[in-house]
Amino acid sequence: MAKILNIGFxxxxxxxxxxxxxxxxxxSNFKSSPSRNAAYVxxxxxGNEKDQAKANAQYFTGANRNASAHFFVDDKEIYQSVALHNIAWHCGAQTYYHGDCRNTNSIGIEMCCTAGNYKISDETEKNAAYLCAYICKQLGITAGTVDTCVLRHYDVTHKNCPAQMVNNPQEWKAFKELVKTILKNGAF
Ligand SMILES: [Zn+2]
Incomplete structure (x- = not known):
C-alpha cells in the first residue's frame, strides 16, 4: 500500500x-519532490561510537554529504532533517535485496548510538518506535502491515544496519511488536 505524501515538516x-x-x-543531500508515493519506513x-540527534542534523546542513535521512532520534530529542515529500538518500545501493523499497518510496529514520560503543540505547529505540508508528499512520501502514512495510536498512541492501537489530533478530522483532502496539493503542 502506498500513499501520496505531500506533508513536509x-x-x-x-x-x-x-x-x-x-x-x-x-x-544538495536529497532530491526535491513536491509529492510522492511512499509505502515503507x-x-x-x-553507526558512530556515540552520538546524538542534533549533531547529526547539524552535520547534514553541510553540502555534498552524499547521504541523508528524514529523522534522527536519540534518548531525548527528535530532529527532522528532510521534508517527508522529499527523497532522502538513506537506502540506495548497486544491488537491492528487496523487490520494491527504494529511497523514492520510503522514509528513513536514523537511531543514534546513544548507548556508546556503536549501540542504540533502549530509550532511543523506544522513541524511534513511537516515531516509526507515527509515520506508519501517515503512510496508512497498520499493525497488520508493519511486518512488510517497516524494514531495516539491511532488508533493502544487506548493509549491516542497524547492526544490533541485524545481529539479534529478536531485538528487531521486539521493535516491530512495539510499533504494532503503539499503532493499535493509537497513542503516539
Ligand atoms: Zn542504514
Missing part, C-alpha cells in the same frame, strides 16, 4: 518529544 510531538525542525538538511543506526 511535522509540527507535532511524539512520545512527549516535540519534533525539532530547526536544523534542516542541505539541499526504513530503520537505520548512525
Amino acid at each position: 511535522i509540527n507535532d510531538s511524539v512520545h512527549g518529544i516535540p519534533i525539532n525542525t530547526s536544523v534542516q538538511c542541505n539541499g 526504513v530503520m537505520h543506526y548512525t
